[in-house]
Amino acid sequence: MLLYHDPRAPNPRRVRVFLAEKGVAYDTIEVLIADKAHQTPEFRKKNPIALLPVLELADGRVLRESMAICRYIEETQPGPNLFGEDPWERAQIEMWNRHAELELLWPISQVFRNTSKFYEGRIKQCPDFGQQMREHVTERLAWLEGELGKRSFMAGDRYTVADITALCAIDFGKPSQIRLSAELHPNLTAWYSRVAERPSAKA
Amino acid sequence: MLLYHDPRAPNPRRVRVFLAEKGVAYDTIEVLIADKAHQTPEFRKKNPIALLPVLELADGRVLRESMAICRYIEETQPGPNLFGEDPWERAQIEMWNRHAELELLWPISQVFRNTSKFYEGRIKQCPDFGQQMREHVTERLAWLEGELGKRSFMAGDRYTVADITALCAIDFGKPSQIRLSAELHPNLTAWYSRVAERPSAKA
Numbered sequence: 001m002l003l004y005h006d007p008r009a010p011n012p013r014r015v016r017v018f019l020a021e022k023g024v025a026y027d028t029i030e031v032l033i034a035d036k037a038h039q040t041p042e043f044r045k046k047n048p049i050a051l052l053p054v055l056e057l058a059d060g061r062v063l064r065e066s067m068a069i070c071r072y073i074e075e076t077q078p079g080p081n082l083f084g085e086d087p088w089e090r091a092q093i094e095m096w097n098r099h100a101e102l103e104l105l106w107p108i109s110q111v112f113r114n115t116s117k118f119y120e121g122r123i124k125q126c127p128d129f130g131q132q133m134r135e136h137v138t139e140r141l142a143w144l145e146g147e148l149g150k151r152s153f154m155a156g157d158r159y160t161v162a163d164i165t166a167l168c169a170i171d172f173g174k175p176s177q178i179r180l181s182a183e184l185h186p187n188l189t190a191w192y193s194r195v196a197e198r199p200s201a202k203a
Numbered sequence: 204m205l206l207y208h209d210p211r212a213p214n215p216r217r218v219r220v221f222l223a224e225k226g227v228a229y230d231t232i233e234v235l236i237a238d239k240a241h242q243t244p245e246f247r248k249k250n251p252i253a254l255l256p257v258l259e260l261a262d263g264r265v266l267r268e269s270m271a272i273c274r275y276i277e278e279t280q281p282g283p284n285l286f287g288e289d290p291w292e293r294a295q296i297e298m299w300n301r302h303a304e305l306e307l308l309w310p311i312s313q314v315f316r317n318t319s320k321f322y323e324g325r326i327k328q329c330p331d332f333g334q335q336m337r338e339h340v341t342e343r344l345a346w347l348e349g350e351l352g353k354r355s356f357m358a359g360d361r362y363t364v365a366d367i368t369a370l371c372a373i374d375f376g377k378p379s380q381i382r383l384s385a386e387l388h389p390n391l392t393a394w395y396s397r398v399a400e401r402p403s404a405k406a
Contacts, residue, residue, distance in 0.1 A: 048346055049302075049306065049343070049346060061291075063294055063295075063298060064298055064302075065297065065298045065301045065302070067297060067301060068294045068295075068297040068298035068301060069294070071290075071293060071294055071297055072290055072291070072293075072294035075290035075293070075294075076290050087274075087275055087278035087279050088264075088275070090274060090275075090278070091266055091271045091272070091274055091275035091278075092266075092271075094268065094270060094271040094274055095266060095267055095268045095271035098268045098270060098271060099252075099267075099268070103252065114332075124331075124335060126329050126331045126332040126335065128327075128329045128331070128332075129317075129329040129331070129332040132327055132329065140252070143251055143252060
């Protein structure tokens with residue numbers, strides 16, 4: 001398997017952490033967004049809409065979208081279950097993975113796109129929207145702080161794909177100065193330690 | 204089963220269309236966003252982040268997030284398969300469902316939130332961001348027009364959950380004057396007729 005990725009982008013990292021948890025070996029090709037390598041005609045043959053990551057199988061089939069890739073890995077590779085063992089657990093994990101994605105990763109990415117120096121001149125930035133998304137994340141972290149008082153991991157009492165998404169989201173807040181605070185977020189801070197200490201977090 | 208929904212919002216409609224395709228009977232409670240009914244303390248007991256839809260099972264368990272609900276229905280109810288029959292088909296459908304969601308439904312929703320009269324005074328609107336998302340949708344429709352020349356439905360040669368998401372997205376473009384054009388989008392227009400003609404589209 002071959003993963004097209006950018007080491008600094010959050011969605012490719014979700015897949016790398018997932019593959020590390022599964023213990024799956026794979027090759028990589030770096031496609032650096034900073035160099036606009038994702039927008040070349042060559043890469044657009046792999047993904048016409050110029051998004052990372054992309055997984056290429058040994059037979060040449062190509063899969064886009066981080067969660068489509070992770071689901072395929074979940075079903076075709078051995079290793080720990082990360083999407084749920086029965087319909088109700090699968091639904092719970094899907095719910096919390098989507099919360100982590102839509103309430104954290106997505107708005108945090110929008111803060112970066114719309115307010116960072118990195119994107120200045122690359123896209124038409126809307127700083128007002130970035131600011132709103134920053135406030136949205138503040139609210140959602142306050143909510144999740146309460147949730148993580150009830151259990152050890154995002155979706156229950158074990159580590160799942162929802163923790164991978166939330167970890168990648170929180171870490172991608174760093175360049176926008178979005179951080180957990182030990183004072184405001186003791187439960188989230190303890191959760192973060194649990195997931196960031198795993199060897200897979202370095203992937 | 205009890206579905207908390209707003210008849211005019213696109214995410215609850217995804218679940219209603221899905222349930223109609225499955226032929227599943229269910230009760231509904233209307234939670235009208237126009238009346239701010241989703242923001243009451245009572246509804247926040249069902250969903251603390253005030254989003255629709257919410258599914259309540261007979262035993263009182265509650266599930267949020269349209270795709271978590273649809274996956275649970277897929278696994279626990281008979282009826283046609285809408286998420287894929289094997290790992291590769293499931294990965295393809297997940298990929299196209301996410302494309303329909305992230306490249307159509309989500310930006311179309313942002314156009315509405317940031318430029319509509321409906322949201323004036325309800326949220327702090329960023330019309331510039333709305334305009335950018337409008338341009339994004341125009342580009343993505345041009346891409347999907349080519350894709351739908353290769354096959355009859357979003358994810359392949361049969362109707363799946365990816366068509367439900369794309370249908371609800373296109374229809375939610377109407378209040379923002381985002382429409383398919385028979386001239387620019389002949390393939391998408393033909394696809395739209397195929398999915399909009401199904402009885403489930405009225406759900």
